[in-house]
Amino acid sequence: MPASPPPSTSEDDEGLLAAARDEAERRAAESETRRKHDLDLRNALAQEDFSGVGWDRFANELARYGIAVLVVWMRTGRIFVECARRFGGKGKKFSLPPSPLNWTDEERADLATVVVTKAITTFKQKALRGGGWTYSGGASLTTYFVGTCTYEFPNFYTQWINQRAAAAERSLAERVVATTTPRLADPATKTLQEDQIRRAMALLPDERTRIVVQLKADGYTHAEIAEALGDCGFFDETDESVRGIWQRHKRRMHQKGGPDDV
Known part of the structure; x- marks a missing residue:
């Protein structure tokens, strides 16, 4: 019995496109589920005026997450890319001092802690109280919080670099x-x-x-x-x-x- 001919290139492309669509739909569904959960969480925190035991637990989780992300981003240099993307663009130049020689993870963690502490206050006031974060915005609460950390990073990093150099x-x-x-x-x-x-x-x-x-x-x-x-x-x-x-x-x-x- 003769072998079947191999599928045409167009059939291969259609298969890849179908797989990509399925993956995109899966990710979209996961994102929607996560954002719905985040909306419920945000509303529950609002009922307690973003204070008390529930807020403290949530803020501690945010802090641990934010510090872990910032330490990795500082180690890999991604934080500088993210800051340039946020503050630069449209012909606007933005740059930060280069990372120091022999930068240790302990120093990165110390700086990340300072940044995250300020970011939590900003996040509470602008994202949660002020309505900056919304379910329809497409970002989860943690993703939005990391964006807030990126917003706060340049000032604290520049101050730290200057103090370190001095x-x-x-x-x-x-x-x-x-x-x-x-x-x-x-x-x-x-x-x-x-x-x-x-x-x-x-x-x-x-x-x-x-x-x-x-x-x-x-x-x-x-x-x-x-x-x-x-x-x-x-x-x-x-x-x-x-x-x-x-x-x-x-x-x-x-x-x-x-x-x-x-």
Whole structure:
């Protein structure tokens, strides 16, 4: 008995389209069921004026969910994409400072906690009390809440980056001073140390030099520093160019009377 001919390309396409339609209908049905449940939940919380045990339980669940999502999004970089999508577009440029080197999950979790705490307040006032979230809007409560977290993220992230950079610069300057100045408690020495800190910071003319000096102090090689500079947006750096930045920094230290071995 002769074999049946293979199905035509059009039949294959129709099968794929049918499968896609079935999947879309399944997802739509699941979304509708979830949003109906969320509407009931929202109405129940409203009856208690969004307070009490029910609200506390819901807010804690939101917080755990939001922190988990933000930590992953910060780790993968997706949070920057989502913020650019929300605040950019239509010819409007939007960008955030690049994520720091050696960013730990503990730091991400700390920042996520701050963001989520503010987002819960905003979510309660605008999404729940103010009617920003609706059943017909197409998003579940948790999805809408993550959007609120994305809205709150840029301000807190920028503040955190600035505070972190300031702390790192001061730590670096203090290490530079510590190589030549004993830490005594008398006011005269303290004043001298503060003056040397200001002078040390003046010797770091730009962000690229700050990164090189910081990582050299932490024991990184020139090649590793070049790679780190690329991650920070300073592209095309090599171990030779890093060596040049380091040598220029040492010359400036020597010319201005600072130690030339830091």
